[in-house]
Amino acid sequence: MSENETPNGPVRVRRIVEGNALRALAHPLRVQIYDILAQYGPQTASSLAQMTGESTGSTSYHLRALAKHELIQEVEGRGNARERWWERPRGSVTFGSAEGLKTPSGRAATQVVMTEFFNRRHQQLMQYIADGIAHPVDDSPAVITTATARLTDAQMGELSTRVMAIIDEYVDAYRDQTGDGVRAVSIRADIFPLPEEGH
Structure with a gap:
């Protein structure tokens, strides 16, 4: 592959x-x-x-x-x-x-x-x-963040697609980069529906 x-x-x-x-x-x-x-x-x-x-x-x-x-x-x-x-x-x-x-x-x-x-x-x-x-x-550029929004399935799908497009862009551009200051970086995106309220 x-x-x-x-x-x-x-x-x-x-x-x-x-x-x-x-x-x-x-x-x-x-x-x-x-x-x-x-x-x-x-x-x-x-x-x-x-x-x-x-x-x-x-x-x-x-x-x-x-x-x-x-x-x-x-x-x-x-x-x-x-x-x-x-x-x-x-x-x-x-x-x-x-x-x-x-x-x-x-x-x-x-x-x-x-x-x-x-x-x-x-x-x-x-x-x-x-x-x-x-x-x-x-001065670390790392970000660890979490947020909550109220979205429809269509809106969640749109957000997921946009986030993945950004990740794909950076992976394609820099996957094989070498040189001073370059190190492996974990990129993680979690987008999922929460359990129903009261569950």
């Missing part, structure tokens, strides 16, 4: 991970490996072992399982027989589908993947908050 160039610019590839691929991903360490590749770029089994605290044999095994379902791929032209580099293909990903959620196995796999993914991202957010309290930085 990769983004395709057209005369009008990049076409965003969106993949729905479902069925056997979703079930293959539904393992805590595999979700962690998949997310590290998404956030930090290509890695080897050895570097992933250092980042996860697992053995190289374990990360190598799980990398092969992810590759079997085309969730990740080898980096072309990098590495050798002893040290293989892996990356998450470009494009956005949706875990599970409406059709898949109709089956018990589809719901269970989606639950595992989503829970592990957002637990990891939440831990990163809480670490950032803890570091910020321990070592305040007055």
Whole structure:
């Protein structure tokens, strides 16, 4: 899976991970490996072992399982027989589908993947908050904010589309940027209806 160039610019590839691929991903360490590749770029089994605290044999095994379902791929032209580099293909990903959620196995796999993914991202957010309290930085450009509005489904859909367009624009422009002062940044948008009042 990769983004395709057209005369009008990049076409965003969106993949729905479902069925056997979703079930293959539904393992805590595999979700962690998949997310590290998404956030930090290509890695080897050895570097992933250092980042996860697992053995190289374990990360190598799980990398092969992810590759079997085309969730990740080898980096072309990098590495050798002893040290293989892996990356998450470009494009956005949706875990599970409406059709898949109709089956018990589809719901269970989606639950595992989503829970592990957002637990990891939440831990990163809480670490950032803890570091910020321990070592305040007055001029940090980071924003952690929450708001509530009363919207119709159509208005919520419009807001979601506009927010995603901004995120897509920045991801397309700066995904591969390198140089001084450049670091991986988590971009997170949560737009969802609250439970009914009184529930």
